[in-house]
Amino acid sequence: MNYSKIMFMTMVISSSILTINSTNWLSMWMGLEMNLMAFIPILSKFNNKKKSQSMMIYFLVQSIGSILLLFPILMNPLMSVSPTLIKESFILMMMMSLLLKLGAAPLHNWMPEMFNSMNWKEMFLLMTWQKLAPLYMLSNISPKMLPMFIYLSAMIGAIGGLNTTSLRKIMAYSSINHMSWMMMMMMMQAQWYKYLFLYSMLMIMACMFFHKYNFFMINQAPQKMTSMMEKYTYTMLMLSIGGLPPFMGFLPKWITIQSAINSDMMMMMMILIMMSMITLFYYMRIISPLLLSFSTTNKYKMGKNKLMLMMMMNLMAPLMLIISFI
Helix, strand or coil: CCHHHHHHHHHHHHHHHHHHCCCCHHHHHHHHHHHHHHHHHHHCCCCCHHHHHHHHHHHHHHHHHHHHHHHHHHCHHHHHCCHHHHHHHHHHHHHHHHHHHHCCCCCCCHHHHHHCCCCHHHHHHHHCHHHHHHHHHHHCCCHHHHHHHHHHHHHHHHHHHHHCCEHHHHHHHHHHHHHHHHHHHHHCCCCHHHHHHHHHHHHHHHHHHHHHHCCCEHHHHHHHCCCHHHHHHHHHHHHHHHCCCCCCCHHHHHHHHHHHHHCCCHHHHHHHHHHHHHHHHHHHHHHHHHHHCCCCCCCCCCCHHHHHHHHHHHCCHHHHHHHHCC
16 A cells, blocks of 8 residues: 555645635635645656656646735735725735636646646546635635636637547646536535536546546547447546536536526526537547447446446436435
């Protein structure tokens, strides 16, 4: 057993919990710093230049975000000089620092570049758990300035994935697009953590699948998957991440759409749905050569039970919708 990795993973989890349970900004910042220092050893592989490069990108970006976050926290007593002007500028600075940490647009450029030199296990952590603490801090800030960042994240997350054949970059841009939906739920004072939880379930299935078959480019799937069961599971995973009904990935978007209708935010909802259609296009581009190629072999590389479990989980959206509204 790798005890150092267990220790760092424990610190990553406990630091995020510290941030969520804090009552002031300084202790939240301290939790983020602990999280950064514990996550870097998980990324670091000194015998691999690409892993070291991703570690340095993460460290520099998160450090800049932490400095930008700490400045308005420490300058908080000066709000009495000009309360309105300084408060608005401080809120904007805090939002920019948290969006930089999350990798949301327009501060997203580091994320696809970093993902391109990581493995799937580390990417799963970065796409799910590492977003929990900054999202919680962002939810405690006034949502007046969020619409601009929501539109930018939706558009860049949709358009950025069209021009690449790397699965890791596609998942990075997909994460940016999903971030816009989470921020929209946050803006409506809805339960954004439900979206994050369901998105995390999809990501753990996708990253397990990619890690097992060692996928990194979109043209590798037809070569490595020979049975129809594997192809159907892969297709359902991609369509579910894209948010197509009746798969499980549609459920969090359905909850967001219902909240948007109740809040009279039809224009923003329509733009996000249109951008989701573009993301579905590049997911269809991934799976179309897989479905069009014919194969008669019946090998189960991953195990029939695991594939069936993934298929059932992606098809239980109606049941989960009932549970979510109870």
